[in-house]
Every structure is written in structure tokens, then in C-alpha cells.
Amino acid sequence: MYENICSKCGRSMSSVAWNGTSSTVAGLQCIECSSKMNDFEIFLKCLSVAYREFFLYKTIHEEIGEEKYRAHKELWDTLILSLELDYKIWLAKILETRHECFKSYKFASDYQLIIEKIEKWRDNFGAHFKSNILRNWKVFIEANPLSIESAGKIFEKIIDLAEEYDRNTGSKMKPKEQFSLIVEKTKKQFNEYLSVFS
Numbered sequence: 459m460y461e462n463i464c465s466k467c468g469r470s471m472s473s474v475a476w477n478g479t480s481s482t483v484a485g486l487q488c489i490e491c492s493s494k495m496n497d498f499e500i501f502l503k504c505l506s507v508a509y510r511e512f513f514l515y516k517t518i519h520e521e522i523g524e525e526k527y528r529a530h531k532e533l534w535d536t537l538i539l540s541l542e543l544d545y546k547i548w549l550a551k552i553l554e555t556r557h558e559c560f561k562s563y564k565f566a567s568d569y570q571l572i573i574e575k576i577e578k579w580r581d582n583f584g585a586h587f588k589s590n591i592l593r594n595w596k597v598f599i600e601a602n603p604l605s606i607e608s609a610g611k612i613f614e615k616i617i618d619l620a621e622e623y624d625r626n627t628g629s630k631m632k633p634k635e636q637f638s639l640i641v642e643k644t645k646k647q648f649n650e651y652l653s654v655f656s
């Protein structure tokens with residue numbers, strides 16, 4: 459049995475409050491705290507779910523190595539595909555929502571190109587299965603490449619804008635700090651996890 463702690467007030471919650479989904483990832487809060495969440499907190503929560511998935515996806519690519527990958531190929535492929543699917547869908551949703559923190563911001567054309575690719579990917583594959591796309595899957599992928607670097611660039615920009623909004627509104631949510639903690643923890647935990655098998 460896991461002990462569930464509210465990520466905001468730190469109070470312990472009874473097992474009744476546990477809904478079986480990713481409480482750590484989503485930053486589970488008690489009913490009292492989550493009912494007080496403002497739009498910016500909800501926005502940051504969604505962004506952090508997407509970023510955790512993206513960063514784990516990136517870390518797997520960078521850290522796993524050929525030997526470990528080959529030894530459990532199907533497992534890694536499943537994990538990689540589901541992380542990729544999910545982070546891109548979240549990212550498309552976040553970009554579409556146009557939260558106040560970047561509503562008035564005009565993305566430069568190089569960013570605009572990446573955003574278009576993410577949306578195209580979501581519309582044609584991520585959220586809907588279009589048989590003509592699936593039939594020519596390779597052609598679609600090759601025509602719409604989205605590198606880890608490009609996705610990372612978009613995340614960085616959104617985090618920067620959120621940080622600016624946080625400063626200007628005095629929200630004190632410290633997005634930059636939150637997101638560098640995600641980077642740090644993901645790297646550390648992934649390498650600890652891998653070292654068990656070496």
C-alpha cells in the first residue's frame with residue numbers, strides 16, 4: 459500500500475483518495491487543495507505531465523545504449539511509443555489552449571513550423587487514425603520529421619513564457635525551478651533504475 463501525500467499541503471490522504479493513476483506524475487493533491495487550483499496551476503500541471511513524458515522519452519534515447527535496448531526491445535519500444543504519443547498529444551493540447559501566459563506571444567516562424575508539425579501529427583495520427591496516413595506511414599513520418607531537439611525547443615519556450623508570467627503576476631509557482639527538478643529527478647531515477655540490471 460502506498461502512502462499518498464498531498465503535493466501541496468503535505469497531509470497524508472487515506473487510501474480512498476487514491477484513484478490508481480499516476481499520482482506522482484500528476485502531483486496528486488487532496489480535494490481541499492485541488493479545489494483551490496487556479497488556471498495557471500492547472501496549466502503548469504498539464505505542462506509538467508507533458509514535460510515529464512518528453513524528458514523520459516529523451517533520456518531513454520540518450521542513456522539506454524544498444525545492448526540494453528536489444529535485450530528488452532519490445533518493452534522499450536512500447537514504452538518509447540506510448541511516451542511519444544502522449545507527450546505530443548499533451549503538447550498539442552497545451553498549444554491549442556493558448557493559456558494567458560503565452561496568449562499574446564507570437565511564436566517566431568521557426569517555432570511556428572514545429573507547432574504546425576505537432577498539430578498535423580495529432581490530427582492525422584495522434585488523436586485520430588486516418589487509414590490513408592497509416593497506409594503510407596513512412597511517407598508521413600519522413601515528410602513531417604519532429605526531432606527531440608525541436609520538441610525540446612518548444613517546451614523551453616513555453617517554460618520561459620510561464621516563468622515570465624509567474625514573475626509578472628507574482629504567482630510564485632516558480633515554473634523554471636519545478637521543471638529543472640523534473641529534469642534532475644528523471645535523469646537520476648532512470649540511471650539508478652538501469653544500474654540495477656548492469
Ligand SMILES: [Zn+2]
Nearest residue numbers: 464467488491
Ligand atoms: Zn492538500
